[in-house]
């Protein structure tokens with residue numbers, strides 16, 4: 101510690117007595133504003149200390165005289181939110197699907213709830229917003245429906261699933277494996293695939309082959325897919341005339357489906373999700389744009 105106070109010749113200020121290579125440090129006082137802000141923060145922290153949770157004890161902590169903290173606030177807000185929704189939840193529970201759709205407030209609530217449940221359960225297969233996915237996961241946001249796009253049909257599809265073996269009432273439809281079972285020759289399959297292409301006016305159809313395939317179509321396929329390929333929802337047979345494909349629309353993809361059909365599987369949601377959630381999902385899917 102320096103014993104004698106030294107003054108800087110140039111400024112007349114005292115120095116701290118520290119010196120580095122001949123440079124001495126001035127002992128300037130702190131700016132007043134800085135000192136006051138410093139005292140204010142100390143005062144603030146003392147008040148905060150007393151009001152809010154602060155000092156840790158061996159078991160727990162000093163809770164503050166307000167007895168409040170962010171965890172309690174969050175709990176309270178969640179409880180309030182839940183109570184605010186209670187009326188709407190009861191209304192959803194008691195209303196029919198048609199009543200929900202007719203009531204703007206219930207509809208908005210159901211669509212919001214359905215969207216959340218859709219993100220949790222359906223997006224991995226059907227994509228965000230029901231945009232669908234290659235490989236047999238249908239778009240839910242258009243108006244092409246395999247099993248039906250009415251509220252009742254969507255609700256039924258969700259409850260029982262599709263080709264879901266654990267559910268005895270599941271929706272079921274199987275297309276014969278025309279190639280695998282030897283029902284049609286590879287030439288006949290190729291021809292009828294050309295004919296299927298013409299149903300939606302797709303490019304790449306060979307006119308002569310399609311003409312040969314037309315007869316096969318009438319015998320083998322029209323019973324399920326409809327005379328003009330319009331599809332039959334009661335049989336779960338998709339339209340072939342709408343240029344919307346589960347498994348691809350080129351000649352090769354169509355011929356492959358005819359030779360050895362793929363059959364999409366969707367879990368039954370009744371039993372996994374409660375009835376109110378299925379109601380909200382039904383209304384949400386119906387509202388995606390393609391509801392009938």
Ligand code: HEC
Pocket residue numbers: 217218221222223224225226236237238240244245246247248249254257258262336346363364365366367369381385
């Ligand atoms: C494991 C994949 C998978 C999950 C998860 C899934 N789906 Fe599906 N879903 C499918 C498949 C595959 C089909 C088409 C079945 C077929 O070929 O007939 C389908 C068909 C549907 C259909 C019928 C469409 C029509 O055109 O008739 C609806 C409606 C539907 N899903 C809604 C949902 C909803 C809502 C959820 C979430 C609760 C969901 N799906 C979850 C795979 C899934």
Ligand code: HEC
Pocket residue numbers: 236273274275276278292293296316317320321322323324325335336337338340344345346347348354357358361362363364
């Ligand atoms: C017993 C009813 C049935 C018969 C008969 C049938 N189909 Fe199908 N077909 C289906 C079903 C059900 C599906 C949907 C499979 C799925 O959802 O996974 C399907 C799917 C298809 C697809 C795929 C559609 C797409 O969107 O990708 C094509 C193509 C097709 N059928 C063509 C034919 C042709 C051609 C014949 C006649 C040679 C035929 N089907 C006979 C029931 C039938």
